Amino acid sequence: MATKITIQQFESQLKNAEQPFDIKNLLTECMGQVALLEELIRLFKQNVLEFIGNLKAHLTNEDMKGLAFACHKMKSGIKMMKAHGLLQIVEQIDLESKTGKDLKHLNFLYNHFIDEYSRLEKQIDRECDKMKNQ
Numbered sequence: 001m002a003t004k005i006t007i008q009q010f011e012s013q014l015k016n017a018e019q020p021f022d023i024k025n026l027l028t029e030c031m032g033q034v035a036l037l038e039e040l041i042r043l044f045k046q047n048v049l050e051f052i053g054n055l056k057a058h059l060t061n062e063d064m065k066g067l068a069f070a071c072h073k074m075k076s077g078i079k080m081m082k083a084h085g086l087l088q089i090v091e092q093i094d095l096e097s098k099t100g101k102d103l104k105h106l107n108f109l110y111n112h113f114i115d116e117y118s119r120l121e122k123q124i125d126r127e128c129d130k131m132k133n134q
Contacts, residue, residue, distance in 0.1 A: 022082060023037070023124070023127035023128065023130075023131055025082070026040070026081070026082075027131070034131070038128070040080075041124060041128065043077075044077055044080075044081055045121065045124075047074065047077050048074070048077075048117055051070055051073070051074045052113070052114060052117070054066070054070040055067065055070055055093070055110050055113070056110070058070060059103065059106055059107060059110060062103065064097040064098070064101055065097075067093060067094075067097035067106070068094055068097045068098055071090050071091075071093050071094035071097070072094070074090055075087065075090055075091075075094075078090060083120055085116045085120070086113065086116055086117060086120060089109055089112055089113045089116060090113070092109050093106060093109045093110070093113070096109065
């Protein structure tokens with residue numbers, strides 16, 4: 001289980017995280033099938049958008065069990081995509097929803113998730129474009 005870290009430690013870890021997305025490795029896991037990879041990426045993006053919406057609703061309602069459940073559902077997809085920065089954020093949201101229940105910290109993590117996902121989505125799109133043009 002993850003342990004609670006300070007905001008400064010968290011930001012430092014994100015900056016030092018491994019490359020958040022490796023399309024070649026993921027394509028290998030898809031047995032070289034580009035269509036399968038594209039479907040996987042489409043489903044991942046759809047699940048992240050649903051997760052963001054669920055987080056916002058659960059934060060608004062101060063529903064800690066709902067937050068924890070949403071995090072649990074999202075972790076496997078993030079692990080599959082090897083999005084380490086997103087995983088760290090989701091694990092921190094999960095931990096905070098079960099222990100600290102600090103809404104200010106949870107909102108901070110929510111905003112960081114959105115920022116990190118925006119960066120990751122751009123990288124995924126660039127990697128997909130490069131792969132298609134090869």
